[in-house]
Structure formats: structure tokens, C-alpha cells
Amino acid sequence: MSGTQGDETGRRRTRLSPEAREHEIVRAAIGFFAENGFGGQTRELARAMGVSQALIFRYFPTKEDLIERVYEEVFSKEWRPNLSLVADRSQPLETRLIAFYRDYAGLILGHDYTRLLMFSALGGVNYHERLFARIAAEIYPVVIDELRAHYGRPSLAERPASQNEVEAVWGLHAAIFFVGIREHVFGLGVPPADGMVELKVRTFLQGVAAALAE
Amino acid sequence: MSGTQGDETGRRRTRLSPEAREHEIVRAAIGFFAENGFGGQTRELARAMGVSQALIFRYFPTKEDLIERVYEEVFSKEWRPNLSLVADRSQPLETRLIAFYRDYAGLILGHDYTRLLMFSALGGVNYHERLFARIAAEIYPVVIDELRAHYGRPSLAERPASQNEVEAVWGLHAAIFFVGIREHVFGLGVPPADGMVELKVRTFLQGVAAALAE
DNA sequence: TTTCTTATTGATCAATTGATCAATAGTGAA
DNA sequence: TTCACTATTGATCAATTGATCAATAAGAAA
Numbered sequence: 001m002s003g004t005q006g007d008e009t010g011r012r013r014t015r016l017s018p019e020a021r022e023h024e025i026v027r028a029a030i031g032f033f034a035e036n037g038f039g040g041q042t043r044e045l046a047r048a049m050g051v052s053q054a055l056i057f058r059y060f061p062t063k064e065d066l067i068e069r070v071y072e073e074v075f076s077k078e079w080r081p082n083l084s085l086v087a088d089r090s091q092p093l094e095t096r097l098i099a100f101y102r103d104y105a106g107l108i109l110g111h112d113y114t115r116l117l118m119f120s121a122l123g124g125v126n127y128h129e130r131l132f133a134r135i136a137a138e139i140y141p142v143v144i145d146e147l148r149a150h151y152g153r154p155s156l157a158e159r160p161a162s163q164n165e166v167e168a169v170w171g172l173h174a175a176i177f178f179v180g181i182r183e184h185v186f187g188l189g190v191p192p193a194d195g196m197v198e199l200k201v202r203t204f205l206q207g208v209a210a211a212l213a214e
Numbered sequence: 215m216s217g218t219q220g221d222e223t224g225r226r227r228t229r230l231s232p233e234a235r236e237h238e239i240v241r242a243a244i245g246f247f248a249e250n251g252f253g254g255q256t257r258e259l260a261r262a263m264g265v266s267q268a269l270i271f272r273y274f275p276t277k278e279d280l281i282e283r284v285y286e287e288v289f290s291k292e293w294r295p296n297l298s299l300v301a302d303r304s305q306p307l308e309t310r311l312i313a314f315y316r317d318y319a320g321l322i323l324g325h326d327y328t329r330l331l332m333f334s335a336l337g338g339v340n341y342h343e344r345l346f347a348r349i350a351a352e353i354y355p356v357v358i359d360e361l362r363a364h365y366g367r368p369s370l371a372e373r374p375a376s377q378n379e380v381e382a383v384w385g386l387h388a389a390i391f392f393v394g395i396r397e398h399v400f401g402l403g404v405p406p407a408d409g410m411v412e413l414k415v416r417t418f419l420q421g422v423a424a425a426l427a428e
Numbered sequence: 429t430t431t432c433t434t435a436t437t438g439a440t441c442a443a444t445t446g447a448t449c450a451a452t453a454g455t456g457a458a
Numbered sequence: 459t460t461c462a463c464t465a466t467t468g469a470t471c472a473a474t475t476g477a478t479c480a481a482t483a484a485g486a487a488a
Contacts, residue, residue, distance in 0.1 A: 015435050015484050039253045052437045121399050174392035175385045185335050207421025229454050266467045
């Protein structure tokens with residue numbers, strides 16, 4: 001609505017190298033689609049960039065191609081879960097989990113990340129599947145195994161995870177991710193991330209015994 | 215894409231009373247927008263109903279009016295939180311909270327409710343604000359007060375809720391609501407609602423001591 | 429400064445889509 | 459069965475929107 005985005009002042013054309021321009025378009029598209037959803041118009045995106053609409057199609061044959069690129073840029077960004085933080089038993093489990101989930105929260109609590117994930121999932125795109133698959137395959141086993149060790153229970157190798165255990169870890173993820181939803185989707189005020197993660201982890205550790213009980 | 219929705223067989227017009235037709239349109243629109251988002255086209259909605267597109271505009275002057283109506287139908291539906299379930303101290307707190315949140319889950323875990331809430335919030339519509347305001351004003355105080363009593367702490371009248379307490383209750387809501395998101399937005403398998411709520415409440419009760427500690 | 433390459437743009441197309449309206453036909457009343 | 463009322467529709471409009479292309483001009487090289 002308000003058109004104070006692209007600087008209308010510098011009316012003069014500026015030529016960028018193809019690489020720079022492409023990068024610029026992707027960067028702008030991430031913010032634009034995160035805000036307006038993938039139904040946002042290419043004309044508005046162009047205007048926000050202070051560039052002609054036709055230029056976008058010079059770099060991306062179709063709008064769908066641009067969206068695809070946005071997905072890759074945001075979701076396929078190399079994120080190596082810092083699981084060494086969790087497995088290092090020289091530290092108390094609480095300390096380790098807090099350190100790990102603070103790192104993790106830095107990724108999943110971002111404005112663009114949160115909104116684009118919701119938009120894409122609601123739109124029926126299954127980019128989130130691979131994200132969740134990674135979480136289930138890489139993070140959960142480590143966390144559950146450490147919980148088992150912490151509570152003096154058999155390791156995952158000896159006894160597979162129960163549904164309740166998996167659900168409990170889901171609950172911790174949910175608690176943290178939902179703070180991002182509260183902030184970036186519902187526009188609500190939220191507590192500072194670091195203290196929040198600490199509280200969620202402590203609450204989780206104290207509460208998880210209920211899930212391990214059976 | 216697949217056009218097997220509106221029965222193409224009964225090509226013959228069927229006349230309904232204005233009230234019945236209006237109700238039918240709203241009902242169909244709820245499901246349609248919940249699935250496709252508010253960007254869904256009126257032509258598709260009409261086709262899904264087996265009715266002409268023009269008919270929709272006979273009953274709703276603009277698409278925006280129809281959307282408004284969908285909001286009201288889904289979100290303003292009278293829901294009287296069964297808080298008596300929580301305050302009845304003849305039962306153990308765990309039992310009361312489970313009963314209440316099972317009731318609550320019946321509302322917020324629905325397919326249409328969950329998706330429409332996300333679509334509207336992402337679209338910048340602030341229907342959710344009044345929902346959260348109600349939650350904060352009606353549910354939280356009761357739950358926190360009962361927690362206080364349960365743990366032998368001063369009532370809310372004596373000492374207002376701490377940020378951590380509010381955050382803890384948010385956490386319980388988040389844990390339950392996020393199951394709806396997992397199922398209806400991310401399309402993931404989830405455990406049966408009743409057992410899930412029980413687990414979340416038990417985990418919450420056990421974990422909340424951490425939040426009450428200070 | 430002049431030239432040349434090509435990044436950028438304005439004009440435009442075709443398909444989509446919300447909305448309108450005169451014509452049609454279902455249904456209850458006579 | 460016939461009639462009259464009006465719910466419903468097909469045709470159509472105007473605005474929107476993704477996509478195209480010949481013309482333009484920025485900026486490096488000579």
C-alpha cells in the first residue's frame with residue numbers, strides 16, 4: 001500500500017552485473033514473499049526493488065522459478081545441527097540442551113524463515129518434509145539417547161524410542177518454534193530468545209520424566 | 215486440478231430457499247478457503263458446489279464479504295471455555311486440566327479452524343487478536359491461579375503472574391495447538407488427541423515447577 | 429570523447445478473475 | 459395444469475497479472 005520502499009529518487013538506471021542483480025532479486029524476493037505470500041505480484045516486488053517488472057523475468061523465466069529459488073535459498077541453506085553440543089557429556093545435560101537449542105532457535109525463529117515455511121506448507125509445497133525428516137533422523141535420536149542416559153535408562157540401541165518419547169521431544173521443538181509463530185505470524189510480543197530457550201529446556205527436562213515413565 | 219467435486223451428473227438446476235443457499239455457500243466457502251487460502255478463485259468454489267459463479271455474488275456482494283462471513287462463522291462461533299472444569303477443586307488438578315484441554319483441543323485442532331487461522335494471520339487479518347485476548351483474559355488467570363493453589367503459592371490477587379508463568383501456560387497451549395499445525399498444515403501423522411492432551415498436561419504439570427521456582 | 433556491448437525498460441499481449449445483468453427455468457400457488 | 463415469482467445462469471466487462479520483445483541507455487573499452 002505505502003510506496004516508500006524503492007527509492008523513487010534515484011530514477012536513473014543502475015546497471016549491475018548479472019550475478020549481483022540476480023542475487024539482489026533473490027534477496028528482495030525472500031523478504032517480499034515472506035511478507036506477502038507467494039501470491040504477491042511481480043510488479044510490486046519490482047517496485048519495491050526500484051526496478052522494472054520485466055527485469056525479473058530476464059533472470060527467472062517464470063515466477064515459479066523465482067519461488068523455487070527462494071525455497072532453496074532459505075530452506076536448503078547449509079545448516080549443520082551442532083549436535084556435538086548435545087553429546088558432550090562433560091557438561092550437564094541441561095547446559096548442553098540449552099546451548100544446542102539456542103543455536104537451533106537462531107535458525108527457526110527468523111521472520112522470513114518462519115513465514116515462508118508456513119506459506120509454503122499451507123500452499124501444499126512439501127519443502128518442510130525434508131526439514132522434518134532431518135530433524136527426526138538427526139536430532140531426535142541424539143536428544144532421546146542423552147535423555148535415556150541422563151535418567152539411567154537403556155540406550156536407543158537396546159530399546160527403540162517410544163511414541164511418547166518422540167512426542168515429548170516434538171513438544172520441545174513445538175514450544176520453541178511456536179514462539180516464532182507467535183511473533184512473526186500472529187504479531188504478538190515474545191520474550192527474548194535466549195532466556196526463553198533456557199526456560200523451555202528446563203521445563204522440558206523437568207516434565208519429560210512423565211513421558212519416560214512408561 | 216481434479217474436477218470430480220461438484221456432481222456433474224445432476225445438471226438440472228436446483229432451487230434452494232435464499233437462507234438454505236446462503237448457508238450452503240458459507241459452508242462450502244469455509245472448506246474451500248481452508249484448503250486453498252483466501253486467494254482461491256470464486257469460479258473454483260462455485261464449481262466445487264456445482265453452481266454458477268454468478269450465484270455467489272447474488273448472496274455476497276464481494277468476495278471480501280464472503281471471506282468476512284467465513285471468519286465470523288469459524289472464529290466468532292460461540293465458544294464458552296468450560297473453565298468450571300478447571301476451578302472445581304474436588305478433583306485433582308491434573309484431572310481438571312486434562313478435561314478442560316480436551317474440550318479446548320476439540321475446537322483448536324480442527325482442520326478448517328487451524329488452517330483458516332493461519333491463513334488469516336499470515337494475510338495480516340487480525341481476527342486472531344481477539345482470540346488470544348480472550349485466552350489471555352479468561353483462561354490464563356484461572357489456570358495460573360489453580361497452579362498457584364496446587365503448589366501452595368500466593369494467589370494472583372496477592373501477587374500478579376510472572377512472565378515465566380504466563381510463558382509456561384503459553385507453552386501448554388503451544389504444545390497442543392502445534393499438534394494441529396503438524397497435522398493440518400504440515401500434513402504429518404499425529405497421535406490421537408485424547409492421549410496427546412493427557413501427555414501434554416502431565417508433562418506441563420511436572421515441568422511447570424521450573425517456571426514457578428522464581 | 430566515441431563506440432559497442434548488453435543490462436534495463438516501456439509497451440503490449442493473453443490469460444485470469446472479480447463482478448454485472450439480462451435471460452432462463454424451477455417451484456409453489458391458484 | 460397454468461401462472462407468477464424469483465433463484466439461477468450464460469455471456470460479458472474491466473481490472474489484474476504473468477510473460478514477451480523491440481527499443482533504450484549505462485558503463486567499460488578504445
